[in-house]
Amino acid sequence: MNTQFPGPELWQRTVGDIAATLPGATAVLRNYKIDFCCNGDLTLDSAAHRRGVDRGELERALAALGTPDGASAVPTAMSNDVLIGHIQACYHEAHRRALQELIALSRKVEAVHHEHPKVPAGLSEALRQLQRDLEPHMAKEEAILFPAMLQWTEGKFDIPISELRHEHDDQGISLRRLECLTDNFTTPEGACRSWQALYVGTAQFAEDLIKHIHLENNVLFPRFAAAEIRT
Template sequence: MNTVKERTIGQVVTDDYRAAQVFRNYGLDFCCGGNLTIEEACEKKNVDPTKVHTALQGLTDKNGKEDNYDQWSLDFLVDYIVNNHHQFSRKKLPEIGAYAKKVAKVHGERHPELTEIYYEFTKLHSEMINHLDKEEELLFPYIKEMVEAEKNNETPEQPDYISAANPVSMMEDEHDDAGAAIAKIRELSNDFTPPEDACTTYRILFENLEGFEKDLHKHVHLENNILFPKALELEKRLN
């Protein structure tokens, strides 16, 4: 069994999602960058790994461990992702976009970074909707078909894209793009910190952006670190 130091941060979060907040506190990417060990991720961000390990150790002394997503069936996990994270994105993307447009128009002259934030978020909005559609129309139905085939001891019908590895690779690349976009927005917004002269709408925008980032990180983690690897393993077993 791998020790905590040998496991990737994606595996640590998979075992206990409360660890996500620890990594978030230290600016460590546990979703798109979840394939790094704690030491590797800390070195990349110039963070003391001892502090991270101490914070993680503190979790073991507390109750309230979150749902163990790693133990869920893949079809249930797919439905959870669609009903929670996909629906959240479809609802919040246009809402946040409207806030970003209004704030950039009113305050953009004094705070030009708002125009950049609006541009980055508009691009992210478009790309994410396209991404969600592809998952829901192509990859997710095939994963659920494979789950059903295994239950019935059958071989699933081969999809047009031949192997799940093809769309999975594409989805992971698009996750990287979304992660980079929200990271840039975080940088432009000074870690979602509104200036002293910010109006209520300005502050609501930054609060929503931070909430969207948090949801996106969990969304990508569930897919990159749990759903996709298990789907590829399942496909291999069936074939």
């Protein structure tokens, strides 16, 4: 391991940059509840302070990941077309499948366990609302944004990315609601298999959506930011 890493400069780097360039950092940041997607512009120093994180502990966790050597597999090293293909295949399609399944499962759990004090009342509707918000957002990216990015060469980029960033912020708020409804994805003692599967699946979906937003906000969109027409 490179003994120069992480080093004092780590604390002045943005969490979005750390998440984008250091393989495995997303899991560490998520573990410490540091938001690297919607608040990716904060320095690690500010983000850790905001969360009241033990700095020594966080630094050791990031150092244990090693250095960002051999970055060919990380998204920052991907070309635009490869990155966009990766986002569509690994996130857009995965979200569509996951939400359909989770909505059905949550309806079942809410109905069967409606008298249980820990039943996640309202989870199916929260997931359904997220599906209603996410589908047109992803469709807009697929039909308008991504094709424009793939065709862009130079000059102004005439798609207002800021609107999509605002929608990402709203998606982040919806995820907080899922965490709230599920007691941070913690099943009560004796929960049935469906209930356990629901929380495992919802936690995975939340993790995937955070990574998805991060890739767009902190890796893909900045490539076009300088040329973007702002609204």
